[in-house]
Amino acid sequence: MDGGQSNFWGGIIGNIYEYDLSEYLVNRKDLLKNSILFKRLLKIIGIKYENFFKYQKKQKKKISEIEYDVSKRSVSNLKKFLKKNKINFIDNSYVKKINSRNSTIEVHNLLNKKKLQIKYENLFLSCGPIETSKLILNSFSSIKKIIVKETQHFYAILKVKKNFLSRFFNISINNYKFSCQLYSLKNILGIFFKKYFKNIKQDKKSKYFIAQCYLDQKYSSKIELRNIMNCISIKGVYNKKFKSQNFNNEIKNFNKNNSSLEIKKIFLNSIGSSNHLGASIPMTKKKSVKLGVDKYGRFNGTKNIFITDSSVLNKIDVSPITIFSLNNIFRMIIDNRYIKKVKTK
Numbered sequence: 001m002d003g004g005q006s007n008f009w010g011g012i013i014g015n016i017y018e019y020d021l022s023e024y025l026v027n028r029k030d031l032l033k034n035s036i037l038f039k040r041l042l043k044i045i046g047i048k049y050e051n052f053f054k055y056q057k058k059q060k061k062k063i064s065e066i067e068y069d070v071s072k073r074s075v076s077n078l079k080k081f082l083k084k085n086k087i088n089f090i091d092n093s094y095v096k097k098i099n100s101r102n103s104t105i106e107v108h109n110l111l112n113k114k115k116l117q118i119k120y121e122n123l124f125l126s127c128g129p130i131e132t133s134k135l136i137l138n139s140f141s142s143i144k145k146i147i148v149k150e151t152q153h154f155y156a157i158l159k160v161k162k163n164f165l166s167r168f169f170n171i172s173i174n175n176y177k178f179s180c181q182l183y184s185l186k187n188i189l190g191i192f193f194k195k196y197f198k199n200i201k202q203d204k205k206s207k208y209f210i211a212q213c214y215l216d217q218k219y220s221s222k223i224e225l226r227n228i229m230n231c232i233s234i235k236g237v238y239n240k241k242f243k244s245q246n247f248n249n250e251i252k253n254f255n256k257n258n259s260s261l262e263i264k265k266i267f268l269n270s271i272g273s274s275n276h277l278g279a280s281i282p283m284t285k286k287k288s289v290k291l292g293v294d295k296y297g298r299f300n301g302t303k304n305i306f307i308t309d310s311s312v313l314n315k316i317d318v319s320p321i322t323i324f325s326l327n328n329i330f331r332m333i334i335d336n337r338y339i340k341k342v343k344t345k
Contacts, residue, residue, distance in 0.1 A: 012068045012168075012181075013047060013323045017055050023314040025283045025295035031327055034334050038327055045077045052323060063260055064170045068320065098123065098139040100302050122304045122336070124297075126329070129280045129311040130223070130234075136281075136291075136299075137227040143290055148223040148280035150271055151316050152215040152242055155189075157196060157264040158182065159207055164260075173254045176219070176247060179320075180211040196265065208264075215242070217279075217316040221271040236271035244268060278310040278321065297332040308332060 021028055035053055042049040047069045079089070090107065093116070097106040105123065107116040125132050133146040158180075167182040183189045185197065189210045197205065219242040224235045248266070255262045281299075284292035293299050297306040308329040310321050317324075 012070055012320045013042075013052065013326075014066065014068055014320050015054070016052055016323055016327060019317060019324050020315075025285060026328075026331070030295075031331055034327075034330055037334070038330050041326075041330065044081050062172050062254075062258065064172075065164060065166045066168045066170065067166045068168050095127075095135060096138065098135065098305065100139070100305060103304060120304070122306065124306045124308050124329075124333070125311075126309040128309055129278055130225070132307060132309060132311045133225050133280050134232050137225060137232055140290075144227050146225045146280055146291060148225060149217065149220045149278055149316055150223055150236075151217065151278070152219045152221060152239070152271075153269045154213050154215075155193075155267045155269075156180070156211040156213055157193065157266075158209045158211050159262040159264055160209060160260075161207075161262065162260050171254075173250045176215065176250055178213045178215045180213050182209045182211050184209060213266075220316055223272050234272060238271055278313045278316040281307055281311040282314045283312055296335050297328075298336075306332060306336070 016028075016032065021031065032053065039049045039052075042052070049069075083089070092110045093107050094110070095105050096108050098104075099106070103121070103123075104117050104119050107118055108114075109116065125135065127135060129148055133148055137143060137146060164182070168180070170177060170179050185193075185205060185208060187210070189212075190197075193210060197208065200208065219239055221239040221242070222237040224233075224237060226233045226235075251263050251266065281291050281293060283295055284300075285294075286292060287294075287300055289300055291300070293307050293312050297308055297312060299305040299307055308325075310316075310325055312328070313321065313324075
Protein backbone atom coordinates (compact mmCIF):
# COMPACT_ATOMS: atom_id res chain seq x y z
CA MET A 1 0.00 0.00 0.00
CA ASP A 2 1.18 3.54 -0.66
CA GLY A 3 0.68 4.40 3.00
CA GLY A 4 3.63 2.19 3.87
CA GLN A 5 5.91 4.89 2.48
CA SER A 6 4.71 7.52 4.94
CA ASN A 7 7.95 7.31 6.93
CA PHE A 8 9.63 9.26 4.15
CA TRP A 9 7.64 12.39 5.09
CA GLY A 10 9.43 15.12 3.22
CA GLY A 11 12.58 13.00 3.08
CA ILE A 12 13.72 14.64 6.33
CA ILE A 13 16.35 12.44 7.93
CA GLY A 14 18.51 13.22 10.96
CA ASN A 15 21.45 11.55 12.68
CA ILE A 16 21.11 8.18 14.43
CA TYR A 17 23.09 9.49 17.42
CA GLU A 18 20.36 12.04 18.19
CA TYR A 19 18.29 9.26 19.76
CA ASP A 20 18.50 7.95 23.30
CA LEU A 21 17.98 4.18 23.05
CA SER A 22 17.98 3.50 26.81
CA GLU A 23 14.20 2.94 26.79
CA TYR A 24 14.30 0.43 23.93
CA LEU A 25 14.96 -3.32 23.89
CA VAL A 26 17.56 -2.87 21.17
CA ASN A 27 20.97 -1.24 21.65
CA ARG A 28 22.78 1.01 19.17
CA LYS A 29 25.12 -1.78 17.99
CA ASP A 30 22.17 -4.00 17.04
CA LEU A 31 20.38 -1.11 15.38
CA LEU A 32 23.39 -0.23 13.24
CA LYS A 33 24.55 -3.73 12.27
CA ASN A 34 22.80 -3.42 8.89
CA SER A 35 24.13 0.08 8.22
CA ILE A 36 25.80 -0.92 4.92
CA LEU A 37 22.51 -2.19 3.51
CA PHE A 38 20.72 0.82 4.95
CA LYS A 39 23.13 3.15 3.14
CA ARG A 40 22.24 1.39 -0.12
CA LEU A 41 18.57 2.07 0.57
CA LEU A 42 19.29 5.76 1.19
CA LYS A 43 21.22 5.92 -2.07
CA ILE A 44 18.22 4.47 -3.94
CA ILE A 45 15.92 7.21 -2.63
CA GLY A 46 18.46 9.91 -3.48
CA ILE A 47 19.50 11.00 0.01
CA LYS A 48 23.09 11.58 1.16
CA TYR A 49 24.18 9.52 4.16
CA GLU A 50 27.66 10.75 5.13
CA ASN A 51 26.57 12.21 8.48
CA PHE A 52 23.91 9.68 9.49
CA PHE A 53 26.27 7.34 11.34
CA LYS A 54 28.83 9.94 12.41
CA TYR A 55 28.98 10.83 16.10
CA GLN A 56 28.24 14.50 16.73
CA LYS A 57 28.49 16.25 20.10
CA LYS A 58 25.19 17.73 21.25
CA GLN A 59 25.03 21.51 21.24
CA LYS A 60 24.08 23.09 24.55
CA LYS A 61 22.59 26.31 23.25
CA LYS A 62 19.23 28.03 23.43
CA ILE A 63 18.97 27.65 19.66
CA SER A 64 20.62 24.58 18.11
CA GLU A 65 20.72 24.50 14.33
CA ILE A 66 20.41 21.05 12.77
CA GLU A 67 21.19 20.05 9.22
CA TYR A 68 18.85 17.39 7.81
CA ASP A 69 18.94 15.77 4.42
CA VAL A 70 15.84 16.54 2.40
CA SER A 71 14.93 14.74 -0.83
CA LYS A 72 11.72 15.61 -2.66
CA ARG A 73 12.24 12.58 -4.91
CA SER A 74 12.47 10.04 -2.09
CA VAL A 75 9.06 8.37 -2.45
CA SER A 76 9.00 8.31 -6.26
CA ASN A 77 12.56 6.92 -6.43
CA LEU A 78 11.72 4.13 -4.01
CA LYS A 79 8.49 3.26 -5.81
CA LYS A 80 10.31 3.00 -9.15
CA PHE A 81 12.92 0.73 -7.57
CA LEU A 82 10.29 -1.54 -5.99
CA LYS A 83 8.26 -1.82 -9.20
CA LYS A 84 11.42 -2.67 -11.11
CA ASN A 85 11.94 -5.52 -8.62
CA LYS A 86 8.35 -6.74 -9.18
CA ILE A 87 6.84 -5.37 -5.98
CA ASN A 88 3.10 -4.82 -6.53
CA PHE A 89 1.04 -1.91 -5.23
CA ILE A 90 -2.70 -1.74 -4.58
CA ASP A 91 -4.16 1.73 -5.12
CA ASN A 92 -7.47 3.30 -4.00
CA SER A 93 -7.88 0.71 -1.25
CA TYR A 94 -7.56 0.36 2.50
CA VAL A 95 -7.15 -2.56 4.90
CA LYS A 96 -10.20 -2.85 7.14
CA LYS A 97 -9.50 -6.00 9.13
CA ILE A 98 -6.81 -8.56 9.90
CA ASN A 99 -7.72 -12.22 10.40
CA SER A 100 -4.70 -13.57 12.26
CA ARG A 101 -6.09 -17.11 12.49
CA ASN A 102 -5.98 -17.75 8.74
CA SER A 103 -3.37 -15.05 7.93
CA THR A 104 -5.55 -12.91 5.65
CA ILE A 105 -6.37 -9.20 5.41
CA GLU A 106 -9.69 -7.77 4.29
CA VAL A 107 -9.11 -4.98 1.76
CA HIS A 108 -11.83 -2.55 0.60
CA ASN A 109 -11.65 -0.80 -2.76
CA LEU A 110 -12.84 2.81 -2.49
CA LEU A 111 -13.84 3.04 -6.18
CA ASN A 112 -15.79 -0.14 -6.87
CA LYS A 113 -16.71 -0.85 -3.18
CA LYS A 114 -15.56 -4.46 -3.56
CA LYS A 115 -13.89 -6.53 -0.85
CA LEU A 116 -10.69 -8.47 -1.41
CA GLN A 117 -9.18 -11.17 0.81
CA ILE A 118 -5.37 -11.29 0.59
CA LYS A 119 -3.29 -14.09 2.08
CA TYR A 120 -0.04 -13.06 3.77
CA GLU A 121 3.05 -14.89 5.00
CA ASN A 122 4.34 -11.98 7.11
CA LEU A 123 2.37 -8.78 7.66
CA PHE A 124 4.25 -5.51 8.33
CA LEU A 125 1.96 -2.67 9.45
CA SER A 126 2.99 0.92 8.71
CA CYS A 127 -0.30 2.84 8.80
CA GLY A 128 0.75 5.51 11.30
CA PRO A 129 0.02 5.09 15.03
CA ILE A 130 -3.62 6.23 15.03
CA GLU A 131 -4.54 4.17 11.94
CA THR A 132 -2.60 1.17 13.24
CA SER A 133 -4.55 1.45 16.51
CA LYS A 134 -7.88 1.59 14.66
CA LEU A 135 -6.97 -1.47 12.60
CA ILE A 136 -5.97 -3.46 15.69
CA LEU A 137 -9.16 -2.45 17.54
CA ASN A 138 -11.17 -3.60 14.53
CA SER A 139 -9.29 -6.91 14.25
CA PHE A 140 -8.85 -8.23 17.82
CA SER A 141 -12.00 -8.54 19.93
CA SER A 142 -9.94 -8.98 23.12
CA ILE A 143 -8.60 -5.42 22.79
CA LYS A 144 -11.10 -2.70 23.67
CA LYS A 145 -8.91 0.34 24.31
CA ILE A 146 -5.62 1.83 23.06
CA ILE A 147 -3.86 4.90 24.48
CA VAL A 148 -1.86 6.91 21.95
CA LYS A 149 0.63 9.66 22.79
CA GLU A 150 0.43 12.89 20.83
CA THR A 151 3.06 15.61 20.76
CA GLN A 152 1.91 19.12 21.61
CA HIS A 153 2.09 20.52 18.11
CA PHE A 154 1.86 24.21 17.22
CA TYR A 155 2.57 26.78 14.52
CA ALA A 156 4.47 29.97 15.23
CA ILE A 157 5.12 33.26 13.45
CA LEU A 158 8.86 33.99 13.66
CA LYS A 159 10.75 37.18 12.92
CA VAL A 160 14.32 36.23 12.07
CA LYS A 161 17.09 38.66 13.05
CA LYS A 162 20.05 36.73 11.61
CA ASN A 163 20.70 34.30 8.75
CA PHE A 164 20.30 30.67 9.79
CA LEU A 165 22.39 27.86 8.30
CA SER A 166 19.42 25.49 8.29
CA ARG A 167 15.64 25.78 8.38
CA PHE A 168 15.61 23.12 11.11
CA PHE A 169 16.56 23.88 14.71
CA ASN A 170 15.70 23.14 18.34
CA ILE A 171 14.83 25.82 20.89
CA SER A 172 15.32 25.45 24.66
CA ILE A 173 13.41 27.85 26.91
CA ASN A 174 13.96 26.86 30.56
CA ASN A 175 11.77 23.74 31.04
CA TYR A 176 10.50 23.76 27.45
CA LYS A 177 12.29 22.24 24.46
CA PHE A 178 10.80 22.09 20.99
CA SER A 179 11.83 21.57 17.39
CA CYS A 180 11.13 24.08 14.62
CA GLN A 181 10.89 23.68 10.87
CA LEU A 182 10.78 27.01 9.01
CA TYR A 183 8.60 27.74 5.98
CA SER A 184 8.70 30.93 3.92
CA LEU A 185 5.49 32.87 3.31
CA LYS A 186 5.62 31.64 -0.31
CA ASN A 187 4.99 28.11 0.95
CA ILE A 188 1.41 26.83 0.92
CA LEU A 189 1.28 27.29 4.72
CA GLY A 190 1.43 31.04 4.10
CA ILE A 191 -2.14 30.92 2.75
CA PHE A 192 -3.48 30.12 6.23
CA PHE A 193 -1.77 33.13 7.83
CA LYS A 194 -2.67 35.86 5.30
CA LYS A 195 -4.76 37.75 7.83
CA TYR A 196 -1.79 38.09 10.19
CA PHE A 197 0.59 39.41 7.51
CA LYS A 198 -1.74 41.89 5.81
CA ASN A 199 -0.54 44.79 8.04
CA ILE A 200 3.17 44.04 7.58
CA LYS A 201 4.98 46.11 4.95
CA GLN A 202 6.17 44.24 1.85
CA ASP A 203 9.87 45.09 2.38
CA LYS A 204 9.71 43.63 5.92
CA LYS A 205 8.09 40.31 4.97
CA SER A 206 11.37 38.60 4.04
CA LYS A 207 12.25 38.55 7.75
CA TYR A 208 9.10 36.61 8.69
CA PHE A 209 8.63 32.83 8.60
CA ILE A 210 6.06 30.25 9.64
CA ALA A 211 7.43 27.56 11.94
CA GLN A 212 5.97 24.11 12.49
CA CYS A 213 6.89 23.10 16.06
CA TYR A 214 6.76 20.08 18.37
CA LEU A 215 7.29 20.15 22.14
CA ASP A 216 9.27 17.32 23.72
CA GLN A 217 7.39 14.33 25.12
CA LYS A 218 7.32 15.68 28.69
CA TYR A 219 4.35 17.76 27.57
CA SER A 220 2.75 15.21 25.25
CA SER A 221 -0.96 14.56 25.68
CA LYS A 222 -2.94 11.38 24.99
CA ILE A 223 -5.70 10.11 22.76
CA GLU A 224 -8.00 7.32 23.94
CA LEU A 225 -9.30 5.01 21.23
CA ARG A 226 -12.08 2.62 22.24
CA ASN A 227 -14.10 -0.05 20.47
CA ILE A 228 -17.72 0.43 21.59
CA MET A 229 -20.43 -1.59 19.84
CA ASN A 230 -18.18 -2.06 16.76
CA CYS A 231 -17.62 1.71 16.55
CA ILE A 232 -14.27 3.35 17.28
CA SER A 233 -14.48 6.47 19.46
CA ILE A 234 -11.60 8.95 19.77
CA LYS A 235 -11.15 11.24 22.78
CA GLY A 236 -8.33 13.73 23.41
CA VAL A 237 -6.93 13.87 26.95
CA TYR A 238 -4.84 16.99 27.63
CA ASN A 239 -1.61 16.94 29.64
CA LYS A 240 -2.20 18.88 32.87
CA LYS A 241 1.52 19.67 33.12
CA PHE A 242 1.32 21.88 30.04
CA LYS A 243 -0.02 25.35 30.84
CA SER A 244 -0.40 27.51 27.73
CA GLN A 245 -0.20 30.74 29.76
CA ASN A 246 3.11 29.67 31.35
CA PHE A 247 4.45 28.72 27.93
CA ASN A 248 3.48 32.12 26.49
CA ASN A 249 5.16 33.91 29.41
CA GLU A 250 8.38 31.95 28.85
CA ILE A 251 8.31 32.88 25.17
CA LYS A 252 7.97 36.59 26.08
CA ASN A 253 11.06 36.34 28.31
CA PHE A 254 12.92 34.47 25.57
CA ASN A 255 12.14 37.25 23.08
CA LYS A 256 13.55 39.93 25.44
CA ASN A 257 16.91 38.18 25.85
CA ASN A 258 17.43 36.71 22.38
CA SER A 259 19.15 38.39 19.43
CA SER A 260 18.59 35.66 16.81
CA LEU A 261 14.83 35.57 16.38
CA GLU A 262 11.55 36.70 17.88
CA ILE A 263 8.51 34.45 18.31
CA LYS A 264 5.69 36.83 17.47
CA LYS A 265 2.67 34.54 17.90
CA ILE A 266 1.85 30.86 18.46
CA PHE A 267 -1.17 28.78 17.37
CA LEU A 268 -1.61 25.63 19.48
CA ASN A 269 -3.23 22.63 17.80
CA SER A 270 -5.99 20.91 19.76
CA ILE A 271 -5.19 17.35 20.85
CA GLY A 272 -6.42 14.84 18.28
CA SER A 273 -6.24 17.23 15.32
CA SER A 274 -2.57 17.22 14.31
CA ASN A 275 -1.98 13.44 14.04
CA HIS A 276 1.64 13.78 15.22
CA LEU A 277 1.48 10.67 17.32
CA GLY A 278 3.63 7.88 18.68
CA ALA A 279 4.41 5.35 21.37
CA SER A 280 1.01 3.61 21.39
CA ILE A 281 2.27 0.02 21.00
CA PRO A 282 5.77 0.09 22.50
CA MET A 283 8.49 -2.57 22.64
CA THR A 284 8.33 -4.69 25.78
CA LYS A 285 9.80 -7.94 27.13
CA LYS A 286 6.46 -8.89 28.71
CA LYS A 287 4.58 -11.23 26.36
CA SER A 288 1.46 -10.88 28.52
CA VAL A 289 1.02 -7.24 27.41
CA LYS A 290 -1.67 -7.40 24.72
CA LEU A 291 -0.51 -4.23 22.98
CA GLY A 292 3.24 -4.88 23.14
CA VAL A 293 5.76 -5.90 20.50
CA ASP A 294 9.11 -7.65 20.96
CA LYS A 295 12.39 -6.13 19.75
CA TYR A 296 11.72 -7.55 16.27
CA GLY A 297 8.40 -5.68 16.06
CA ARG A 298 6.32 -8.88 16.39
CA PHE A 299 2.90 -8.12 17.86
CA ASN A 300 2.32 -10.05 21.11
CA GLY A 301 0.02 -13.07 20.76
CA THR A 302 0.70 -13.41 17.01
CA LYS A 303 3.29 -15.28 14.95
CA ASN A 304 3.62 -13.22 11.79
CA ILE A 305 2.24 -9.70 12.39
CA PHE A 306 4.83 -6.96 12.80
CA ILE A 307 4.31 -3.26 13.58
CA THR A 308 6.94 -1.02 12.01
CA ASP A 309 5.70 2.58 12.27
CA SER A 310 6.12 5.06 15.13
CA SER A 311 3.53 3.12 17.18
CA VAL A 312 6.46 1.07 18.50
CA LEU A 313 8.47 4.05 19.68
CA ASN A 314 8.86 3.97 23.47
CA LYS A 315 9.08 7.75 23.52
CA ILE A 316 8.58 10.70 21.20
CA ASP A 317 11.69 12.70 20.32
CA VAL A 318 11.76 16.33 19.21
CA SER A 319 14.00 15.28 16.32
CA PRO A 320 12.38 13.78 13.18
CA ILE A 321 11.71 10.08 13.73
CA THR A 322 12.38 9.19 10.08
CA ILE A 323 15.98 7.96 10.44
CA PHE A 324 15.11 5.91 13.54
CA SER A 325 11.90 4.44 12.09
CA LEU A 326 13.49 3.49 8.76
CA ASN A 327 16.54 1.93 10.40
CA ASN A 328 14.34 0.05 12.86
CA ILE A 329 12.05 -1.27 10.10
CA PHE A 330 15.08 -2.38 8.13
CA ARG A 331 16.56 -4.11 11.20
CA MET A 332 13.27 -5.90 11.94
CA ILE A 333 12.99 -7.29 8.41
CA ILE A 334 16.63 -8.42 8.19
CA ASP A 335 16.62 -9.93 11.70
CA ASN A 336 13.37 -11.80 11.02
CA ARG A 337 14.82 -13.33 7.88
CA TYR A 338 17.86 -14.46 9.89
CA ILE A 339 15.79 -15.88 12.78
CA LYS A 340 13.53 -17.74 10.36
CA LYS A 341 16.56 -19.46 8.79
CA VAL A 342 17.91 -20.48 12.22
CA LYS A 343 14.54 -21.90 13.28
CA THR A 344 14.21 -23.78 9.99
CA LYS A 345 17.63 -25.40 10.47
